Amino acid sequence: MDQERLYALLAREMAGELTAEEANTLQQLLQQYPDASYIREVFAQNWVPAGKQYGPSQVQQLLEKHQLRLQAASLPEETPVTDIAPPRKVWKLYTAIAASLLVLVSLGAWFLRQRPAQKPAPLAQLVTAKRMRSQILLPDGSRVWLNAGSKLDYPEQFAPHSPREVHLEGEAFFIVAADAERPFRVYTKAFRVHVLGTSFNVRAYPLEDSAVASLVQGAVEVILNNDSKQVVALRPNEKLTIPVHPVTTEATTAAPIPTMAALQKSKLTLVQDSIIPETAWVQNKLAFKHLELEKVVVMLEEWYGVKIDFRNNNKRKLYFTGVFETESLEQVLNAMENTQSFTWEKDNTGKIWIR
Amino acid sequence: MRKDEQIKSLFQRVCCxxxxxxxxxxxxxxxxxxxxxxxxxxxSFHLAEEIVSDVFIALWQKRNDLLHVENPVVYLYVSTKNLSLNTLQQQKRHQHHALDHINPDMLSIAPEAENGMVSAEVSQKIERAIRSLPARCQVIFRLIKQDRLSYREVATLLNISSKTVDAQLTIAVKKISQAIRFDLSDEVAQTFLRIDS
Structure with a gap:
């Protein structure tokens, strides 16, 4: 019976449930059964799963996969076209407008176009108007959120064994489905991005003086469209800002030739919680961190579809940080005005002036 | 040894x-x-990876409502158990009220062979001994030995008493001990006994 007692005490010792009194009893029993100390030592060893095992690198992969799933779960539900930030009171009015725009956009979206050269694969195009955003699932399972006033060209079917290529004008957030055989490439005027499986944001509006690639997860390479074809590798939570000559309405030939010196690689930083300003738009949030008022104003113009200008140019370089979700333009401007650093007014054409 | 305090502090930083x-x-x-x-x-490991990912997604989404959770480890195990049972129910379209169809192969553990203490042979003997145990007994052994849960935590998770946990664990220890005690002629074991005595 002493043996039964020994097993019970070895079990409790392993579970960390041994009392001081039981520890004494165990010591005595171990002297009685010297071979039991070997068994005791075996139980004290580090054991490993006999079947499937996850090593540190697999755990890292699990974490990355989980982060993508978390991100996808935190994003708004899939809707073909979303209307941005209309205050809830006038919802009905906007439904009518949204419905008619939806028809227009869908006509544009599924408009097929033959590519001039080699590839016969039919192209599809998704276009978003100002104040509109859209989300699509590409044929390979990759998901794309297209921000306002943007255009994405993609083939209806990606060819097997060759890179998956899409062309972007404007801003989009990508969660790319992994496929080692077919790397994913995003082409813009200023650069192209090579991807394996990852999530990242590309901002390349033709009227802006810089193009930005921001990486949230995975790894991408950004290849500039200048003579040097310079390659810049991005790591998670880094962004690359490339100065370009904005395309003016008259001169469409102005080629974007960034100089290496002006390239700027920086870290993505959180505004609050888990909100990264570069990708907040995907979650229907307007976010900016330590940003000059003149740039905030451009975001507000896009977001609310209004015109904003400065009466007092000194105010352009004021810095602001903020996150907004359902607030109206007036609420946003009032909140910023509360810092006592500027005032704003609306003229009778609806244009907003900052002074 | 136990990392409970560290896990509690991480959980608190997530929720607060x-x-x-x-x-x-x-x-x-x-x-x-x-x-x-x-x-x-x-x-299925593939399904299990998704289930655990879903458990952690729910944790992030509900984090601000979880400040009252006293034992984060048990909370996450219970969430995993519930979601696993739900998934099974959806898949097989019949009720699983309890853990009655557990597949202990997924939980099998053994000492790391050739670490100086245990030969590959002894390690295999232990593995076989564990596999011969009833499923519930195997689960309890795994949760205590590998996952380092306490008697009370296992009892809560499996809806049994601490006494049952103790009894089941003793059965496992006995079975494993008997499987290797005839192996004390084993070279590695002999070396150990000589050093020890």
């Missing part, structure tokens, strides 16, 4: 401070244990 770094560390600290546990219920 919305700290994503702590959240990632918590995932790394617990994911494989929970995946093995879930796999024993749904009989």
């Amino acid at each position: 401070d919305d700290n994503i770094q702590a959240y990632n560390e918590l995932y790394i600290a617990l994911c494989t244990r929970l995946i093995h546990f879930s796999a024993s219920i749904v009989s």
